[in-house]
Every structure is written in structure tokens, then in C-alpha cells.
Amino acid sequence: MKTRAAICWEEHTEWSVEEVELRDPGPGEVLVKLAYAGLCHSDEHVRLGDLSLPDEMGGVAFSPCPMVGGHEGAGVVQAVGEGVTKVAVGDHVSASFIPSCGVCPPCSSGRQNLCDRGSETMSAEPRITAADGTQVKSMAGLGTFAEHMVVDQDSLVKVGDWYPLDVVALVSCGVATGYGSAVNVADIRPGDTVVIVGVGGIGINAVQGAKAAGATQIIAVDPVEMKREFAQTVGATETAASIEEATPMVNDLSWGRGANAVILTVGDATGDLFAPAMGMVGKGGTLVLTSLSHIAQNEISLNTFDLAMSQKTLKGNVFGGGNPRNDIPALLRQYEAGQIRLDELITKRYTLDEINEGYADMHAGKNVRGVIAF
Ligand SMILES: NC(=O)c1ccc[n+]([C@@H]2O[C@H](COP(=O)([O-])OP(=O)(O)OC[C@H]3O[C@@H](n4cnc5c(N)ncnc54)[C@H](O)[C@@H]3O)[C@@H](O)[C@H]2O)c1
Ligand SMILES: [Zn+2]
Ligand SMILES: [Zn+2]
Known part of the structure; x- marks a missing residue:
């Protein structure tokens, strides 16, 4: 036909x-x-x-x-x-x-x-x-x-x-992937501090998932003001325009412990984002990679000493x-x-x-x- x-x-x-x-x-x-x-x-x-x-x-x-x-x-x-x-x-x-x-x-x-x-x-x-x-x-x-x-x-x-x-x-x-990033992959528990980096079609549903899983602090990070405002209508408790702006905020909100989970849902997960995103994760916490990047991207920034000694996890995610x-x-x-x-x-x-x-x-x-x- x-x-x-x-x-x-x-x-x-x-x-x-x-x-x-x-x-x-x-x-x-x-x-x-x-x-x-x-x-x-x-x-x-x-x-x-x-x-x-x-x-x-x-x-x-x-x-x-x-x-x-x-x-x-x-x-x-x-x-x-x-x-x-x-x-x-x-x-x-x-x-x-x-x-x-x-x-x-x-x-x-x-x-x-x-x-x-x-x-x-x-x-x-x-x-x-x-x-x-x-x-x-x-x-x-x-x-x-x-x-x-x-x-x-x-x-x-x-x-x-x-x-x-x-x-x-x-x-x-979008909904299944974003919601599942929080509920299934990040394994968020009631009381957790969670950061969602990039609140577009996928990330906005990670905010909804974090809320459903009982997170107490949900920080939505996005350079676009409209997205930050919208995120607050579906569960974000705080917002920031960049990871740099969010980092001291996360530190304050968690009394210095860092986030239980950070979920990366930006449009393109370039290698330079990993070290600063992982920098917001606290001891024993998880960084979830939901975003795609170039198929041949083999190198990312990451402090491996901190990864080992703070026993952090970097987890991929497909379809939530x-x-x-x-x-x-x-x-x-x-x-x-x-x-x-x-x-x-x-x-x-x-x-x-x-x-x-x-x-x-x-x-x-x-x-x-x-x-x-x-
Ligand atoms: N893993 C999977 O199964 C799966 C499924 C669907 C989509 N994806 C991927 O998820 C990603 C997000 O998709 P989408 O449809 O939500 O895209 P989108 O363009 O709607 O949203 C991306 C958001 O990230 C924000 N952003 C960009 N750079 C940022 C930065 N440095 N810090 C904070 N925020 C930033 C943008 O302003 C935008 O709001 C894409 O890479 C997409 O390919 C993965
Ligand atoms: Zn998709
Ligand atoms: Zn099968």
C-alpha cells in the first residue's frame, strides 16, 4: 500500500x-x-x-x-x-x-x-x-x-x-524510559535526594518516577527556564540551571552527604558531563545514564579513585x-x-x-x- x-x-x-x-x-x-x-x-x-x-x-x-x-x-x-x-x-x-x-x-x-x-x-x-x-x-x-x-x-x-x-x-x-530510570534503575527509596539532569521528554518522567518512589528532594537541572518551571509542577522540589549551580545545592540539601541518585537525561551525554554528574552522587549512590551519545564515544571523564572509595555505581538504562x-x-x-x-x-x-x-x-x-x- x-x-x-x-x-x-x-x-x-x-x-x-x-x-x-x-x-x-x-x-x-x-x-x-x-x-x-x-x-x-x-x-x-x-x-x-x-x-x-x-x-x-x-x-x-x-x-x-x-x-x-x-x-x-x-x-x-x-x-x-x-x-x-x-x-x-x-x-x-x-x-x-x-x-x-x-x-x-x-x-x-x-x-x-x-x-x-x-x-x-x-x-x-x-x-x-x-x-x-x-x-x-x-x-x-x-x-x-x-x-x-x-x-x-x-x-x-x-x-x-x-x-x-x-x-x-x-x-x-518517553514516559516508560524516564519513569523507569528513577523507579527501576536508580532504585530510589523514600527519603532520597535525587538529581535529574535534563528535564525534557524523558527527564520530566524521571522526575515523576522519583516522586512516585518517595524521593524527598528532587532537583531538576536544565538550562531552559520553562523546563525548570514545568518540572516543579510534576514533582521537582528545587531547580538549577546547570550542574555547577546544582552541586552546592545538593550538598546543602543532603547535609553534605550527596545525592542517592543522579539521572542523566540530557539530549547528548558528552564525556565531559560524567565527572561533574558523579560529583553530585554521595557514598554508595548511583549515576544512571539514560541519555544517548555518539555510538563511538569511548571516553568519559570520571574520577576513578572516588568511584572506588565512595563505592559509587554507574548504571546504563534502556527503556527504563x-x-x-x-x-x-x-x-x-x-x-x-x-x-x-x-x-x-x-x-x-x-x-x-x-x-x-x-x-x-x-x-x-x-x-x-x-x-x-x-
Ligand atoms: N536509554 C533509553 O532507553 C532512551 C530512550 C529514549 C531516549 N533516550 C535518550 O535520552 C535523551 C533525552 O531525550 P529527550 O527526548 O528527553 O530529549 P529532550 O531534548 O527533550 O531533552 C533534553 C533536555 O536536556 C536539557 N539539557 C541539555 N544539556 C543540558 C545540560 N548540560 N545540563 C542540564 N540539562 C541539559 C535540554 O534543555 C532539554 O530540556 C536523549 O539522548 C535520547 O536519545 C534514551
Ligand atoms: Zn525515545
Ligand atoms: Zn525476548
Whole structure:
């Protein structure tokens, strides 16, 4: 079938919205009509070349492009391929940028976010053909920046049809990842002092997670005033414009002990951020790395003596350390009960054709989260 999709043809070029050919769902695959897609920063990492490897001549040795972007999204199942049992036509679904097969060792031990099928998604056989005949990959095996997508059933989570689909789209990445950074990965306890560095679409949900986990002091750090003010409406108890400004504040608030957890959710986790972020962590505390950075970034600043002698932990995080099939519906129930705020996170809606404007607004710090409405 024909559909319209936003393609990143090459690093450092704009998203190009064009008509493409989407093949029919094959065995185990599902055709979804998208209702909303969230403008998460991760798709911009693709466009800005952070997931590409340079060659020695200054060219590109490996590129994920051309690629239809988008991994945050929600819609309605329109057709299913042979053998699909997990969803049916008419179901409302959330995309899941990590699939959950249910049977690999991580899935069967309650760590679906580490599903072994996750690595397949970036190398999956393309399902989209551009007008000039080029086969186009899709972000995380999804490609939510399109009116329709064909995806593996393992990459979808069925949700209640009474939830607004814009909220479901946010939960599919930003909310699950941010909330889980605090609740599952940082393992925050009641009374803790927690610092969230970068309160955009992901970090704002780490604030909500820290609050739900019972943290007493939640310091939201962001250079953008609007984000700091917004963070206070969902649980931040203090704010700072930079790590430098937050450091003495954390020291004071914790009576010199430092934070139990610092969660890094800036747009790009450059190596220089680690030593100052870890500097806010107290003895036995944890620095959670949720942000992505260049795929070949191998060096970070870190005081290794302090790491050892203060017995600190540096922990990675993918998808909030949880289980998409459990956590996405659970977060929606929390939303329904008023325990977390999601409608307010959507600052602005865009059409698919306005995607470049939406991302420009994200980089300019105008949006907590922008969404594409189809
Ligand atoms: N680990 C995962 O599973 C996962 C999932 C989704 C997104 N991500 C990554 O999380 C990161 C955040 O994504 P997002 O969609 O929230 O991006 P975003 O652009 O909406 O938010 C980033 C925020 O960080 C702030 N910021 C930038 N530099 C800062 C600094 N030095 N100190 C404090 N604040 C700073 C920005 O003002 C902005 O508010 C990205 O790197 C994204 O790729 C990771
Ligand atoms: Zn994302
Ligand atoms: Zn699995």
C-alpha cells in the first residue's frame, strides 16, 4: 500500500516527507494506522550522525540511513499477517522500541527491556520502498513517522481503547524510559535526594518516577527556564540551571552527604558531563545514564579513585529497565488514577509535514514534548 513517511536519507540532511510503498504484513507482522508519534531526541541522534561510524577518509563507514524515523507512537491495528496472536484488528496499540518476544533469557527472567530481539530491529529486512525504488529501513523496526507502519507483533503492546492515543504514544518511549530510570534503575527509596539532569521528554518522567518512589528532594537541572518551571509542577522540589549551580545545592540539601541518585537525561551525554554528574552522587549512590551519545564515544571523564572509595555505581538504562508489556499498561493505569501527569507533557502538535519545525523547536528548548498528529 502507499503511505506517507518522514525519511532521513543521509546524516545532517532534513527529514523528507514523501510517499512510500509499504509491503503487506508478513508472518508475525502487523499493519498499524498511526494516530500520534512523539518527537523523541533519539531519532535526531540518527539524523545528526550520532549512530553512524566515520571512515578514515572522513566519509561514512556505517550508516543507519536511509531510514523512516520514529519509535514513539500509538495507533490502531488495521491488518495482521499469518500467525499473529498477540494483537487483533481494531486493537489500540503502543509501539515498543524494544520488542518483547517473551521467551529469550532476558524476557523470561523479567527483563523484557533487554529482549534479544532488540538488536534485530536496526538490521531488520526493510519493509518500505521509496519512490525511486530504494529500500528504506525503519527506526527500531518501527518507523512511527508515517501514516502507517508494518511491524513485528513483538514490537506492539495492546492498550485499553479508552486511553487517549496521544498519551499512549508518549508512554511508548518517553514516559516508560524516564519513569523507569528513577523507579527501576536508580532504585530510589523514600527519603532520597535525587538529581535529574535534563528535564525534557524523558527527564520530566524521571522526575515523576522519583516522586512516585518517595524521593524527598528532587532537583531538576536544565538550562531552559520553562523546563525548570514545568518540572516543579510534576514533582521537582528545587531547580538549577546547570550542574555547577546544582552541586552546592545538593550538598546543602543532603547535609553534605550527596545525592542517592543522579539521572542523566540530557539530549547528548558528552564525556565531559560524567565527572561533574558523579560529583553530585554521595557514598554508595548511583549515576544512571539514560541519555544517548555518539555510538563511538569511548571516553568519559570520571574520577576513578572516588568511584572506588565512595563505592559509587554507574548504571546504563534502556527503556527504563522494565518490562514494556507490563509497564506500558501499568503507566496508563497510573495516569488514569491521577498518579502521573501526561496530557500536560504535550507542548505542541505538528502535522507530519511540520516534522523539521517540531525538531527545531525541541532543539530550541520550546517543547517538553512535541507530537505529530496524523
Ligand atoms: N536509554 C533509553 O532507553 C532512551 C530512550 C529514549 C531516549 N533516550 C535518550 O535520552 C535523551 C533525552 O531525550 P529527550 O527526548 O528527553 O530529549 P529532550 O531534548 O527533550 O531533552 C533534553 C533536555 O536536556 C536539557 N539539557 C541539555 N544539556 C543540558 C545540560 N548540560 N545540563 C542540564 N540539562 C541539559 C535540554 O534543555 C532539554 O530540556 C536523549 O539522548 C535520547 O536519545 C534514551
Ligand atoms: Zn525515545
Ligand atoms: Zn525476548
